[in-house]
Structure formats: structure tokens, C-alpha cells
Amino acid sequence: MIVLGIDPGLTRCGLGVVEGRGSQILTMIEVGMIRTTVDAPLEMRLLQLETEISQWINRINPDVIAVERVFSQLNVRTAMATGQAAGVALLLAAKAGIPVAMHTPSEVKAAVTGSGRADKKQVALMVQKLLRLDAIPKPVDTTDALALAICHHWRGTGDSKIQSALKEEQARLELRKTRLKKVAHL
Amino acid sequence: MIVLGIDPGLTRCGLGVVEGRGSQILTMIEVGMIRTTVDAPLEMRLLQLETEISQWINRINPDVIAVERVFSQLNVRTAMATGQAAGVALLLAAKAGIPVAMHTPSEVKAAVTGSGRADKKQVALMVQKLLRLDAIPKPVDTTDALALAICHHWRGTGDSKIQSALKEEQARLELRKTRLKKVAHL
Numbered sequence: 001m002i003v004l005g006i007d008p009g010l011t012r013c014g015l016g017v018v019e020g021r022g023s024q025i026l027t028m029i030e031v032g033m034i035r036t037t038v039d040a041p042l043e044m045r046l047l048q049l050e051t052e053i054s055q056w057i058n059r060i061n062p063d064v065i066a067v068e069r070v071f072s073q074l075n076v077r078t079a080m081a082t083g084q085a086a087g088v089a090l091l092l093a094a095k096a097g098i099p100v101a102m103h104t105p106s107e108v109k110a111a112v113t114g115s116g117r118a119d120k121k122q123v124a125l126m127v128q129k130l131l132r133l134d135a136i137p138k139p140v141d142t143t144d145a146l147a148l149a150i151c152h153h154w155r156g157t158g159d160s161k162i163q164s165a166l167k168e169e170q171a172r173l174e175l176r177k178t179r180l181k182k183v184a185h186l
Numbered sequence: 187m188i189v190l191g192i193d194p195g196l197t198r199c200g201l202g203v204v205e206g207r208g209s210q211i212l213t214m215i216e217v218g219m220i221r222t223t224v225d226a227p228l229e230m231r232l233l234q235l236e237t238e239i240s241q242w243i244n245r246i247n248p249d250v251i252a253v254e255r256v257f258s259q260l261n262v263r264t265a266m267a268t269g270q271a272a273g274v275a276l277l278l279a280a281k282a283g284i285p286v287a288m289h290t291p292s293e294v295k296a297a298v299t300g301s302g303r304a305d306k307k308q309v310a311l312m313v314q315k316l317l318r319l320d321a322i323p324k325p326v327d328t329t330d331a332l333a334l335a336i337c338h339h340w341r342g343t344g345d346s347k348i349q350s351a352l353k354e355e356q357a358r359l360e361l362r363k364t365r366l367k368k369v370a371h372l
Contacts, residue, residue: 088277
């Protein structure tokens with residue numbers, strides 16, 4: 001499964017692609033950052049984001065697109081800009097028919113460091129370690145997009161483990177019912 | 187000039203089209219509201235917004251798209267959702283090559299009522315009056331999109347008046363320079 005993690009931002013939008021083989025081993029495929037100039041009109045910046053994110057989606061053809069779900073921001077202006085950038089990413093995923101997942105920053109931090117309150121450096125170091133990279137990718141904030149993709153792989157695995165456990169439980173119940181019926185018919 | 191005003195929102199996105207003939211008389215062309223269901227996945231709601239706003243743009247072919255610029259929101263979650271919806275509108279404008287203008291709610295209120303702190307009802311009443319409508323359009327919050335379009339017509343006029351004044355001033359300066367040069371060459 002290939003996950004494209006998108007850490008949305010208008011000025012800096014991080015992208016990280018992580019492939020999972022089996023349930024444990026994760027490999028970095030690509031990492032990058034889209035930057036738009038503050039001087040350009042807002043709609044042109046969004047158009048640039050759309051064009052470049054499209055290129056990533058077409059090139060990578062991910063199975064899932066994971067987007068950071070942001071609740072707490074320093075101010076409303078930043079939240080609006082992040083929302084606009086996230087909107088473009090989500091729209092492109094919907095148009096490409098690629099499933100979308102959203103994870104909060106604390107879910108991402110907890111997934112890669114074990115603590116929802118880990119700092120940037122700790123996240124970056126764990127991303128390097130988990131993906132067995134020689135160095136922390138640059139710029140350092142691209143590691144957030146990679147952490148997001150890693151988080152999705154692991155949360156996805158967790159969910160499917162829960163679901164298979166539920167299925168087994170369901171199967172056991174069905175089997176029990178059948179047995180009870182048989183007993184009743186004796 | 188035809189202005190499409192978009193009051194962005196994820197659950198309710200208001201659209202109002204106002205045409206200006208001459209500098210004063212404004213006419214409502216169309217008004218409406220796009221609603222997306224809260225239960226649908228976020229990316230599907232954005233896709234629905236994109237599809238429907240596209241239809242409006244293609245049908246109306248506006249000269250300008252005016253989008254509400256929101257700075258103050260009750261909370262970051264609302265700001266994010268508004269940002270996502272606004273992002274879709276701005277992106278579509280950029281793709282269609284239609285100029286975009288953004289006005290804040292207080293600019294819009296001031297334009298139609300004379301007060302930046304007017305309430306919803308006052309705005310609605312003034313929109314009805316200014317567009318010479320028999321009744322206040324329903325749902326009532328579509329009047330915000332119409333007010334936005336009206337605001338753009340008037341601010342646009344104001345700006346072009348300022349710009350033509352600046353041009354005249356510039357022309358006078360140029361003329362003066364030429365005269366001074368002539369004097370110097372005598």
C-alpha cells in the first residue's frame with residue numbers, strides 16, 4: 001500500500017510518500033515541499049498548489065491520501081489558509097477517486113513517537129529511524145508529511161486488526177448459534 | 187459588469203449574481219444556496235461544492251467573482267471549513283481565468299448599510315431595497331452573497347474613481363515635467 005501524506009499549507013505544503021510491504025516494513029518513496037510565493041494572488045497560489053499536487057497524485061498513484069486534520073492553530077488567518085490548502089488536496093483526492101484519511105497532529109505524533117505532545121525534532125528523528133534514512137529529510141518540516149503517511153499505515157493496520165478480530169468474534173457467534181440450533185433440533 | 191458573490195461555507199454556500207448597468211443601477215440576476223450534507227465525507231462535500239459552483243460559473247460567466255474574506259470566526263473548526271469552501275471557489279475562479287476580489291464582512295455591511303456592524307436583518311432589508319426586490323430572498327442568508335456582489339460593484343466603482351483620479355494626477359505631473367523641460371531648453 002502506498003500512502004501519500006499531505007501536510008497542507010499555503011506557503012509550504014509538505015508531501016511524503018511511504019510504501020508499506022507486509023505490516024511492519026515501511027519505505028520512503030518520495031518527499032518534497034510545494035512553496036507558493038506570498039506576493040502572488042491567493043487564487044493563483046491555490047492554482048499552483050492544485051497543479052503540483054495533481055502532478056504528485058498522477059506520478060505516485062497512491063492507494064490512500066492522508067491529510068493532516070488541523071483543529072488548533074495560532075490564529076484564524078492561519079486556519080483559513082491551511083483550510084484552503086487542505087481543501088485543494090481533498091478535492092483532488094475526491095476527483096481522482098482515491099480514498100482520503102485525516103489524522104490530527106497529536107495522532108501523528110503519538111503514532112511515530114509514542115507521545116501526542118512530542119516536539120518537531122523528536123518526530124523528525126523517529127521518521128528518520130522508522131524509514132531507515134541516512135539523514136533527516138530537508139527541509140525538516142517535510143518529515144511531518146512522512147510522519148502522517150507512517151501514521152496512516154499503522155492506524156490502518158490497527159483498524160484492520162480490530163476488524164479481523166471483530167469478524168472472528170462474529171464467526172464464533174454464528175458457529176455457536178448453529179450449534180445451539182442443532183442441540184434444539186435433537 | 188456581472189459580479190458573482192460567493193459566501194463560502196461547507197454546509198451552506200450562498201451565491202448571488204448582481205449586474206450593474208451604468209454606475210448606480212444594480213439588478214439581481216440570480217440567487218441561490220448550495221447545501222452539502224454533514225454526513226458525507228469531507229472530500230465528497232468539497233467535490234459537490236466544486237461541481238455546483240462550476241455550473242454557476244459556466245451558466246453566469248461573471249466578469250468578477252467576489253468571495254467573502256473571513257478573519258473572525260467563532261472557532262478554528264469553522265474557520266477551517268470556511269477556508270476549504272473558499273479555497274474551492276477561489277481555485278475555480280483561477281481556473282476559469284475570472285478575476286477574484288475579496289471583501290471582509292464589515293466592508294460588505296458598510297457598503298450596503300453604511301455601518302460595518304449592521305446585523306443580518308438590516309443587511310437583508312438593504313439588499314432588498316437596493317436591488318428593488320418584492321421580498322427578501324429566501325433563505326435569508328443568501329442575501330449575504332448578494333450584499334457581497336453589491337459591495338464589489340460599489341467598491342469597484344470607488345476604486346476605479348480613485349484610479350482615474352490618480353491617473354489624472356499622474357498626467358498632470360507628466361505635463362508639468364514636459365513644460366519644465368521645455369523651459370530649461372529655452
